[in-house]
Amino acid sequence: MSKPEILVTDRFIPVVLDGLNSAFVTHELWKADDPEAVLSSVAGNIRGIAAGHTIPFNADFIDRFPNLEIIANFGVGYDNIDAAYAATRNILVTNTPDVLTEEVADTAIGLMIMTARELSASERWLRAGNWNGPYPLTRGTLRGKKLGIFGLGRIGKAIARRAEAMLMEVSYHNRNPLADVDYRYFATLTELAAHCDVLLCAAPGGPATRHIINTDIFKALGPEGMFINIGRGSTVDETALIEALQNETIMTAGLDVFEFEPKVPQALIDMDHVVLLPHVASASQHTRDAMGQLQVDNLTHWFKNGAPITPVAETPWPRS
Incomplete structure (x- = not known):
């Protein structure tokens, strides 16, 4: 069975990049000389996105991915993502609470x-x-x-x-x-x-x-x-x-x-x-590694088990 294709928007820490590269076919947008060309060529294949905070995930951006299933955000705050709009398309959004x-x-x-x-x-x-x-x-x-x-x-x-x-x-x-x-x-x-x-x-x-x-x-x-x-x-x-x-x-x-x-x-x-302070509240190696691992786990758990680990409030997912 072929690995799902995901988009990696940012230059994440090694625990994230290593975990994603081992589990998925990754398209690392942050490496691209021409990001727009990369998006145009792979958007139809993308089923998941590992999201940072360099790109605003508004409705227009989300709509570029017709087969998108999940956006896994690095961080507990996700105001860069229009999670309510993603929900209208049955796209999951996850974040990384608790560990930080x-x-x-x-x-x-x-x-x-x-x-x-x-x-x-x-x-x-x-x-x-x-x-x-x-x-x-x-x-x-x-x-x-x-x-x-x-x-x-x-x-x-x-x-x-x-x-x-x-x-x-x-x-x-x-x-x-x-x-x-x-x-x-x-x-x-x-x-x-x-x-x-x-x-x-x-x-x-x-x-x-x-x-x-x-x-x-x-x-x-x-x-x-x-x-x-x-x-x-x-x-x-x-x-x-x-x-x-x-x-x-x-x-x-x-x-x-x-x-x-x-x-x-x-x-x-x-x-x-x-x-x-330069936005360092969670910026220890220990905590950022834990956040990164949870971001990876949200993606791998979804594609392996069909369930997110930490969906955000707007995500259309049953709450216990």
Whole structure:
């Protein structure tokens, strides 16, 4: 029996490329000098796609593949894929949840501490040879502070558990309250921001959350407030964030994601008290290998057993 043909859009890590090349006939788009020519020649044969984040999987792109059965995304976020449209064509979409939850939660807590205590700035200060006297006392602290989490999913809950161990009060905002947690729920993001000292975004991207964190939210958070984002950059109006930081509407921010990655606004780079990370929340070899293996497993499991392992919410697949 011939191997299924799949399209590989990105230069993935070895565990992904090795796994895919052993199980499938692969067409590696990222290698092509003329990607359009490759797509035109193989689109009719493609039954699966190993998707990264370099190509927007909109309806027009998806429709180029008449025999497509599954899009396996690398990463838990899949706002680059129109999963709802894929569902209308009975195309499965999978992502890689759970395997990165704890790593991202660790990074979120680390970023929050770095931001509150100016750890990045103080290290730069030391390296610049300025330790002739004590580093100025930091205005920020997490002692006695209230953490508000926007997006209490798998990752949000893992962050909340860690914050509880730090003796922080935890509250949250989702579209609806959750039955399996005791944290205080706020029906609106504005109410959550007004209540908390640290607003942490762990929400997904997409049209429903685009720029949901805006001027009004920063005003509600207030001049002693700290904003942390390990969710998606598209959730934040970056112009409003820059203005809030420049005008001291909020105290500081720690960001692992940005709206137009890898482009980071120069105004943010110029702010020494703001902590900026290059989207590294899940970026350990251990965790990325686990994510890659799950991406491969979703594809191999589908073609071998006729079932996805981790289908996304929009995918037309029976839920247990």
